[in-house]
Amino acid sequence: MSTDLLSMEENIVKMLKTVYDPEIPVDIxxxxxxxxxxxxxxxxxxxxxxxTAPNCPAADFILEDVRLKIESIPEVNNVxxxxxxxxxxxxxxxxxxxxxxxxxx
Numbered sequence: 001m002s003t004d005l006l007s008m009e010e011n012i013v014k015m016l017k018t019v020y021d022p023e024i025p026v027d028i029x030x031x032x033x034x035x036x037x038x039x040x041x042x043x044x045x046x047x048x049x050x051x052t053a054p055n056c057p058a059a060d061f062i063l064e065d066v067r068l069k070i071e072s073i074p075e076v077n078n079v080x081x082x083x084x085x086x087x088x089x090x091x092x093x094x095x096x097x098x099x100x101x102x103x104x105x
Contacts (some may be wrong), residue, residue: 032093
């Protein structure tokens, strides 16, 4: 991956860390909800992510927040957010920081 794309990916991760599930005081990145960040040669970004539960009442809010925040990065052309439930999210996907915050450590 080129330095430009690496820097772009770092900016995307920073932005993902500003998106929160309104019911959980931890960002979606540290919750382990982001399964993949793909950037193509035209700087189109595809985020593959899940939610803590398929019936999450904040799903639309979270997905829109992800899209808007990634679109706000100047070098990003286009954003696609793919929602998946495979594999199903579980608390083992939490970062150590999130486990500490939520009292699992």
